[in-house]
Amino acid sequence: MTTTPLPERFAHGRPILFRDATVLSMDPAIGVLDGGDVLVRGERIESVGRELPAPDDAEVIDCSGGILMPGMVDTHRHMWQTALRGFGADWTLSQYFVFYYLNWGKIFRPEDIHAGNLLSAIEAVDAGVTTTLDWSHGLWTPEHGDAAVEALRAVPGRFVLAYGNLLGAPWEWTNSPDFRAFVDRNFTSRDDMLGLQLAFDVTGDAAFPEKKAFEAAAELDLPVTTHAGVWGATGDSGIELMWEHGFMNPRVTYVHSCCLSEDSYQRIAASGGAASVATESEQSAGQGYPPSWRLRRHGIPVSLSMDTSVWWSADLFSAMRATLSADRSREHLEAQAANETVVHNRLRAEHVVEWATMGGARTLGLQDVIGSLTPGKKADVVLVKNDRSPVMFPILHPYGHVVFQAGRGDVHTVLVNGRVVKHEHQLLGIDLTAARAEVERTVEFTRAELGEDTWTECMRPEIPETELIPNPYTYSEYRGEGVAVRRERA
Known part of the structure; x- marks a missing residue:
């Protein structure tokens, strides 16, 4: 058995009543409910309150000792890179650029994109991340894009494909017949289960060739997501x-x-734009100090993201914890x-939980x-409950408990669009064995393409002398100050 089937009691669209939870509604009109209930009927939340009457045919889930919250939203994850999970744990940002942008990005086949996306999508819903924006910049052919879409549609989560191509000029591929055919083929109709955005960066070239990509x-009536304020790559220009x-x-x-x-x-504030903060990435790779402390002062809406598990963890418990800690560290x-001396914390646990839920929804235009x-x-509902864990009691400060105490292993039940995709800590209707086999084939292929010496050198980089490479974006001739990276000599 490779797939745990959906239990009979969830199989026929019966109402689901979450009973006796600490409810973090993230709705100011409802607030936090101790001993609260949430009734789900079909795709939607029908009612929230205390001691709700159970419909005769309802499946009742005991939430005592648990926290019920909205599904979390990740607004920036390079899902295709998950097939090489942890490979770049000791990289700098420049080593990441060298590996993917300059040397090896083109070896990844459509099936490798599919494998990474499939595994990433599964681990997202497993960790209570019910909506993920796939910043998919490995799509250097439309066939790669088709593979990304196929993987996202195969997993019962909510996704946004942010189509990108790190090896091609965005002003060219966004206007190519092949890309337009991809859009027509895969997005003839739009829905809130799989959205589409454009993903590209602005190098700072005064000629502004990216203008055609924005046009x-x-x-196409598509939002844009762009890496901005990245030290050595994209800046104020x-x-x-x-x-x-x-x-x-x-x-x-x-x-x-x-770095803005x-x-x-x-x-950004005046134009109504939003920021996606990936604190684990920013702390480790070197884009700059995590900017939440500055974004707050300008009133810029914030959402959270994990960037890529080729380096870091891929759950928003880690993102919330890291962000709150980094913000407070900067204040101190x-x-x-x-x-x-700081005598009051401006950023509270409640705020980062809001960024991980409603903040992400607003950033993706899904706040309604x-x-x-x-x-x-x-x-989209997540129950955080683990009766086997000594960390899950007592729950005194529920926001603080989510941020500093709970983790992905405490995710008990997950609903996406009213569908139960995880219950009692077990994924339902998802073939993890098949995903593992796909990823193993990608790892085997990549390792063979690199060769053993290069594979080892890339995974365990030395600290060599360096030379300046003026621009990681190989599609652009622009060589400007502020877009330099350091590359290891052969």
């Missing part, structure tokens, strides 16, 4: 060009947003540099669909 996004040409608007997401000037933050450092346990919204 393509407008023509890109923001200035977007602003001057009128392409900064509420449908643009700025990923990382670390006050003027750039003000432009700034205060101590001025010979002062998901992100809170509100009657009428789609039923």
